[in-house]
Structures are given as C-alpha cells and as structure tokens.
Amino acid sequence: MAKSQILLAFKQQDTPTGVTRETVKQMAEATGLNETALIHLALAKMAQETIPMYEPDDGPLTPEQTKALQQEANETSRRPVGPPRKIKHLFGT
Template identity: 50%
Template sequence: MTAVKDSLLLKFRTRDTSSGVTRGTVKALAKELDVTETQVVHLALSKFAAGVLPAYEPDDGPLTSSQVAALRKDAAQHLPKGKILSSEALFT
C-alpha cells in the first residue's frame, strides 16, 4: 500500500481581490522570491496563521478567590520586611 500525501486543490480567482489572487500573481511572487508556487502558498498561509491563530494554549480562566488568597499568603512570605528607606514613583 502506498502512502497518501495530504494535498489541497487550489482554485485561483479570475482577478486579484482582498480575499484571493490569480495564478499570475502567484507566479509573479514565485519569480520575485525565487521559490516554487507551492512555497509561495505555504509562505502566505504561514504568515496568515501567525496573525490569526493564538500563539499559546488558552489558560484555565480566572483564578478563584481561594487561589488568589493562597498566592497573597505565599507572596507575603517572600516580600521584604522592615522600614521603607526611600521610594520613588514612576507616574505621579
């Protein structure tokens, strides 16, 4: 049995628009970039994905009140103690 490659049939627009391009535009890009037409499509999709898809997995949502309390308790143990000798404000 032969391995089946993932492929995609791409139908070009009859004219360039904001939502699609002609084969001529892809050929011109390939020539300008000195890559294959397939590579032009991959580059375009890669840039589109980077701009649309999140860069990280979503978190579990907001912390609960007990989680915030536990963090504050832990942080209090690590904060400096004693008299403040001087302080500066970044924004006044």
C-alpha cells in the same frame, strides 16, 4: 506515504480574500520561491497568526485566587530587611 493534496482555484481578480494566478507568479518571482513554496509560506504565516500556541486557560482569576496568590507571595518572598544600602560604585571598587 502518499502526499496529501488540495485543489486550489485562483480568483479571477485580486480581492481581500484571494489572488489571481498571475499575482502568485509575480510574488514567486519577486521572492525567488516557486509557487508551491510561496503558498506554503503564506499558509504557515497565517497559521502562526490564527492558531493559538497554547491551550486557552480558565479565564481571569477570582478575587479569592488573587488574594491567595498575594498571601503566598508575601510569605515566601525574600525581601531585604532594614534600611536600603547605599552603593558608591555600580561597577568596580
């Protein structure tokens, strides 16, 4: 399979949206990575920050949906019946 490639044009000076080749070289030297690995690492970190890990849902629940879920939870919950029991020791006898 052929490698997919992209041309990367570096900035003339460092800016909030780009860096110079010299900055990339310095970062590569500081991290012990080669320039290609460093760029892949930077892109992978940005992907984690910007691409959702899951599909967006349909938004907030309606009041009717919330009420139905609460009713179901009340019907199926296993809450203890009667007064609370006193425990003398949390661990041991």
